Amino acid sequence: MAKKEKTVAVETADTSVSAEKAMKKGTVIQAVKAVAVLVIICLVCGALLALCNDLLYVSDEVRADRALQKIYPNFKNDDSFAGLDSSKASTPYGQVLSVKKSTDGAYILEAVSSNIGFSNGTVSIFVAVSGGTDPKIVGWTVDKNVGQSFIGNITSKHQKTWFINQSITVVNPENPEGSGLGSGATHTENAIGYAINAASYYCINVLKLVSTPESEAKDAVIALLGAEADGYSFVAVKDADYLEACKVDEHELSFYFEGKKTESDPLAVYVYGEDENRQIVVVKDNLTHAERLEESAVVAKSEGINDSLVAKAQSRSYFEYQVQKSHAAFEFAGMGDINSEFATKDEYGTANKVYLSTDGAIMVEATGKGGFASGTVTVNVIIADSVIKGWTIVSNVDQSYIGNIKNEHMTSWYVGQSIGQPIELGSNKVTGTTLSSTAINNAVNMACYYARNTLQQGGAE
Amino acid sequence: MKKERFNQIALDGLVRQNPTLRLVLGTCPTLAVTISAINSFGMGMAVLFVLVCSNVIISLLRNVIPDRVRIPCFIVIIATFVTIVSMFMEAFLPSLFESLGVWLALIVVNCIVLGRAESFASHNPVGESALDGLFMGLGFTLSVTLIAIVRELLGSASFFGMELWDPSKFSIKFFTSNAGAFLTYGLFIAIFNVCYNAVDRKLKHKHAQQTLAPVTVAETKEAE
Numbered sequence: 009m010a011k012k013e014k015t016v017a018v019e020t021a022d023t024s025v026s027a028e029k030a031m032k033k034g035t036v037i038q039a040v041k042a043v044a045v046l047v048i049i050c051l052v053c054g055a056l057l058a059l060c061n062d063l064l065y066v067s068d069e070v071r072a073d074r075a076l077q078k079i080y081p082n083f084k085n086d087d088s089f090a091g092l093d094s095s096k097a098s099t100p101y102g103q104v105l106s107v108k109k110s111t112d113g114a115y116i117l118e119a120v121s122s123n124i125g126f127s128n129g130t131v132s133i134f135v136a137v138s139g140g141t142d143p144k145i146v147g148w149t150v151d152k153n154v155g156q157s158f159i160g161n162i163t164s165k166h167q168k169t170w171f172i173n174q175s176i177t178v179v180n181p182e183n184p185e186g187s188g189l190g191s192g193a194t195h196t197e198n199a200i201g202y203a204i205n206a207a208s209y210y211c212i213n214v215l216k217l218v219s220t221p222e223s224e225a226k227d228a229v230i231a232l233l234g235a236e237a238d239g240y241s242f243v244a245v246k247d248a249d250y251l252e253a254c255k256v257d258e259h260e261l262s263f264y265f266e267g268k269k270t271e272s273d274p275l276a277v278y279v280y281g282e283d284e285n286r287q288i289v290v291v292k293d294n295l296t297h298a299e300r301l302e303e304s305a306v307v308a309k310s311e312g313i314n315d316s317l318v319a320k321a322q323s324r325s326y327f328e329y330q331v332q333k334s335h336a337a338f339e340f341a342g343m344g345d346i347n348s349e350f351a352t353k354d355e356y357g358t359a360n361k362v363y364l365s366t367d368g369a370i371m372v373e374a375t376g377k378g379g380f381a382s383g384t385v386t387v388n389v390i391i392a393d394s395v396i397k398g399w400t401i402v403s404n405v406d407q408s409y410i411g412n413i414k415n416e417h418m419t420s421w422y423v424g425q426s427i428g429q430p431i432e433l434g435s436n437k438v439t440g441t442t443l444s445s446t447a448i449n450n451a452v453n454m455a456c457y458y459a460r461n462t463l464q465q466g467g468a469e
Numbered sequence: 470m471k472k473e474r475f476n477q478i479a480l481d482g483l484v485r486q487n488p489t490l491r492l493v494l495g496t497c498p499t500l501a502v503t504i505s506a507i508n509s510f511g512m513g514m515a516v517l518f519v520l521v522c523s524n525v526i527i528s529l530l531r532n533v534i535p536d537r538v539r540i541p542c543f544i545v546i547i548a549t550f551v552t553i554v555s556m557f558m559e560a561f562l563p564s565l566f567e568s569l570g571v572w573l574a575l576i577v578v579n580c581i582v583l584g585r586a587e588s589f590a591s592h593n594p595v596g597e598s599a600l601d602g603l604f605m606g607l608g609f610t611l612s613v614t615l616i617a618i619v620r621e622l623l624g625s626a627s628f629f630g631m632e633l634w635d636p637s638k639f640s641i642k643f644f645t646s647n648a649g650a651f652l653t654y655g656l657f658i659a660i661f662n663v664c665y666n667a668v669d670r671k672l673k674h675k676h677a678q679q680t681l682a683p684v685t686v687a688e689t690k691e692a693e
Binding site: 038041042043045046049050053056057060061064065066071074150153156157158159160161162163164165 | 501502504505508530533534535537538541542545546548549552553556557559560563564567568569570571572625627630632645
């Protein structure tokens with residue numbers, strides 16, 4: 009009996025082992041089948057797409073031709089035209105990718121904006137510019153875009169109205185963003201505005217379609233600098249107050265250009281007078297106040313230029329002028345050195361610059377972290393006698409609601425507070441902008457921390 | 470196919486299970502493209518094409534595709550048709566292709582398409598699946614086009630791109646904004662559902678009356 013039971017038990021065990029084996033085998037087969045089906049579907053779909061691609065592929069040439077037909081149907085290519093001057097294709101607003109000339113004198117430019125669009129994306133456009141004495145934008149169309157989810161808001165109606173028939177000399181020169189065009193895709197509009205301006209800039213400064221006092225002054229600067237001007241883009245700063253501040257006796261500053269080039273020293277260009285009376289001084293623009301006053305700071309100057317004009321250009325940096333303008337009570341005397349030991353504090357952020365005043369006050373530029381979307385806010389804090397005398401926002405990163413911080417907040421928050429102790433956020437915040445307020449508070453605390461530790465203001469920690 | 474089944478599928482797609490206004494699916498493209506009626510109609514047609522084609526193929530392969538890899542298979546099939554429709558638009562309707570931009574490619578992850586593949590096409594025969602795709606697509610197209618007509622009319626003073634009056638004299642720019650899209654969409658959902666519920670209640674009431682009446686007569690006779 010016991011033997012029989014043992015036999016049954018052995019048989020049952022054998023059966024369960026074989027069932028388990030069969031189940032495992034079945035599972036493996038099912039898995040292989042699943043993978044095989046997925047692979048087959050992928051292969052068939054891939055083959056179908058390859059076939060469709062052969063039939064429906066649109067080449068860059070076809071796309072360009074379509075754009076040409078859309079914006080300038082009468083285009084007939086002028087084969088004698090040299091095309092794009094790639095060394096001058098980079099503009100302050102973006103890059104010009106190609107230029108074609110029509111036999112009737114019109115130009116078609118393909119331009120891409122700088123990273124000003126939605127999510128730091130770009131928009132490429134084709135622009136048609138008429139020839140003649142007063143060149144105008146006669147058509148434009150969007151070619152490609154990077155990351156512009158709402159590009160669909162820019163309809164053909166917008167392409168037929170925005171910028172059309174505007175002279176290339178006045179295409180939003182002061183406001184290239186073109187904000188307020190009203191499509192509901194403001195960042196994409198900005199990118200389009202930049203691309204249009206890049207094309208206009210190229211037409212004026214490289215193709216020389218029009219001659220304006222500004223372009224003539226710029227040509228004179230380039231002629232003076234010679235080979236040194238290669239790769240620089242010169243942008244006129246139209247700050248009437250600064251132009252007035254740089255006036256020397258009867259010599260008026262006609263233009264002030266900022267010259268920029270990647271990985272090279274920025275230049276400050278002062279153009280006094282016009283035509284045959286034009287006098288130019290070019291100064292290196294990334295120096296401290298003391299360095300700028302040295303003779304080596306002058307990169308180039310017109311022959312026989314009045315010495316007082318050179319001295320003015322050296323002593324009146326636009327950057328320092330802006331600092332002084334934004335803080336009327338702060339008599340700027342020069343830049344202080346940053347002590348790297350106290351320039352960073354994990355909980356606050358970093359101290360970037362120190363400005364010195366004639367009366368012993370200091371102004372610390374500090375960046376505070378902890379803002380909206382992990383962004384930052386940079387502020388200038390004026391400190392005298394261990395007390396905050398004033399502060400202002402310099403810049404921000406990703407703080408969409410920074411506009412809610414108004415002037416009244418800058419004149420009430422922190423002013424008169426001692427820098428001896430860390431300042432709590434407390435009531436220094438705007439509801440709905442709490443994270444930006446936090447970043448501001450961190451920046452102000454960073455400035456105070458730096459001041460009390462390095463400049464004997466308020467006692468060291 | 471029986472007429473009743475056809476009517477049921479058609480009514481489901483257009484009204485009872487309207488993807489945009491009843492199921493609130495495909496919300497992102499609805500909000501994004503309804504700024505212009507032409508864009509919305511184009512988007513609707515693209516979704517309709519993808520729905521019909523993917524439903525047909527998925528229904529054909531429903532007994533072949535193993536259950537555990539069904540979602541990847543569906544996605545591959547849907548992505549193929551989205552790419553085809555995108556290539557077609559770029560070749561023959563370039564301005565619409567430019568206008569729809571990223572939303573065209575995003576049909577791949579549109580809940581309506583994947584939802585119908587999963588809930589209908591993978592369980593029903595080819596003919597019914599094709600009809601389901603057609604009517605679901607039509608339901609989506611009608612909804613987004615109607616929303617777009619209202620937004621375009623009020624926000625840009627135009628109808629399918631044709632300017633009806635000078636927008637500087639009267640236009641409410643709010644309707645071209647994202648907030649305007651939400652508001653219009655919300656109002657459409659509210660109005661549609663109020664009407665749907667009213668009609669539905671009326672029909673149910675009528676049906677109840679029709680079914681109750683003979684019972685009462687029979688009961689009366691029995692009592693006698």
